[in-house]
Amino acid sequence: MAFLKLILLIFTLHSFMPTPISSNPSLNKEVLARIRPDFLEFAKKPVIMDWMIGIRRKIHENPELGYEEFETSKLIRAELDLMGILYKYPIAGTGIVGYIGTGKPPFVALRADMDALAMEELVEWEHKSKVPGKMHACGHDAHVAMLLGAAKMLQEHRNDLQGTIVLIFQPAEEGGGGAKQMLDAGALDNVDAIFTLHVSTRHPIGVVASRSGPLLAATSFFEAVITGKGGHAALPQHTVDPILAAANVIVSLQHLVSREADPLDSQVVSVGKFQGGGAFNVIPDSVTIGGTFRAFSKESFVQLKHRIEEVITKQASVQRSNAKVTFDEKSTYPVLFNNKELHEHFRQVAGEMLGIQNVVQAELEMGGEDFAFFSEAIPGLFFFLGMKNETQGPPQSGHSPYYIVNEDVFPYGAALHASLATSYLSENPAKDTSAPEGSSHDEL
């Protein structure tokens, strides 16, 4: 076990060194370069690979929506039990927080989401969803499998860890804000940093993408009920037409980004729902519209929200209608912000594992992710894990009923999780190692 000895050697050396390993270039480059690929080799072993694939397929066959991940959570806990990993459950309903290592600082977290989407799978294959109207079409089944894969490797090296790795299995990423619930339940108490990955069909397998600073937009949903006075369509003078009011509202909403926002500050307002009326000759009493808005800064986001409400109510009143606007707080996510130092750390670790040419700059996206709550609370890093393999056909985007996860990506995800966490612990030793016992994690 040359690997184990190496790790022990580093930690032994480490305790005598006043500064982090990274400040010693020879030890850093040589030793770390030999440690990290080992996780990848280990994760590529058929026995580990097949085990991860088995877990993912089981979850894929039985997709569960946000806050209903009961069987998924049970399966994860059964695997943690088999590995002898301690955990806290339930957190935010179905969530689980596992612990590997000393139970003492530093604490570094790795996160996977567990929920599926309310849609019908159209891929015909052996492990197709067995639940009508539900599908894992965002890869969260794969995220769970890869985090369990990392847990297996980390648990094998638990005695070498100088700190604690916290495994976060969260419910309800898809619009439910499960991360916020986990946070409020104390899942990240005492945790110094958190990493997560999302599989990506836009990047090739073996490539990872991220960026420092903002990566994904702040997002929210709004709904408005616009009420007029229904009646005969041939006698408009006796009615107050909410369809016309809603149409004007929608046009006015489109002026918010085009006329009020800084053209260099990306924002979007989209109306995706318009429901009203049912007959050709009847003006209905009311119309319901709904949509989403996104922005890359808190200020723009707050301003947009304020103006959406104002434009809807005031524009409706121009047409003599009343409007009531509601915002879905549960699905309001902040900007996903990546910590600069963690991004550097990610580039170094992923670069050593995959080659630095395969660590690319991610494009900003107007999509949202509730990991933003975690990375708002503590330093966090979100990266895309490429899984596109053109020889296996053109990939379908996330949330498509034809979405397919490329299971070849699992060793990369598991190994990156494991490497990011272990190297974080060795490069960020606890500030005061002589701290009293009381300073250890309350949860353990």
Ligand SMILES: *[C@@H]1O[C@H](CO)[C@@H](O)[C@H](O)[C@H]1NC(C)=O
């Ligand atoms: C891409 O797919 C082909 C065909 O299945 C396979 O032979 C190859 O190993 C895959 N490439 C990677 C990087 O996984």
Ligand SMILES: [Zn+2]
């Ligand atoms: Zn999704």
Ligand SMILES: [Zn+2]
């Ligand atoms: Zn997702």
